[in-house]
Amino acid sequence: MSMKHKGQKTYVTAQGRKIDMDLLRKRNELTPAVGNAKVNARGDELGPGGKIVRKREDIVNEYYKNTNAVADEASPRRKTQAQPDEVTEEEKPKAKTSRKKATKSKAEEVEEQAPTAEEEAEWEEDENGDFIRKEK
Secondary structure: OOOOOOOOOEEEOOOOOOHHHOOOOOOOOOOOOOHHHHHHHHEEEEEEHHEEEOOHHHHHHHHHHHHOOOOOOOOOOOOOOOOOOOOOOOOOOOOOOOOOOOOOOOHHHHHHHHHOHHHHHEEEOOOOEEEEOOOO
């Protein structure tokens, strides 16, 4: 097996200057970040005067102590040995439906759109041509 050679992150600018990104990161590690985050480039919390209040490692450790670990529960779709072999509605295979839509004849479409005799009996047209419900 061939080993991959890790190349340095060195870039050449349009003017022909070489920039080593790793060296640049190391040099500016303690420089305060731009913005209102109050951190430096490493992620340390800064206090008044740019002094380090809490290191990045302490912040990360505190975060992992305070967050709840994900409970080791069985997946709802996965059956465990303790569960019986019941098939729930969610797990039942669904019937495959055809992607083609059933085509209706024009006569059937017109019949569906036409009002029924009961619907026609409930409505009447006024002098303006608007349909209103009949008063009972």
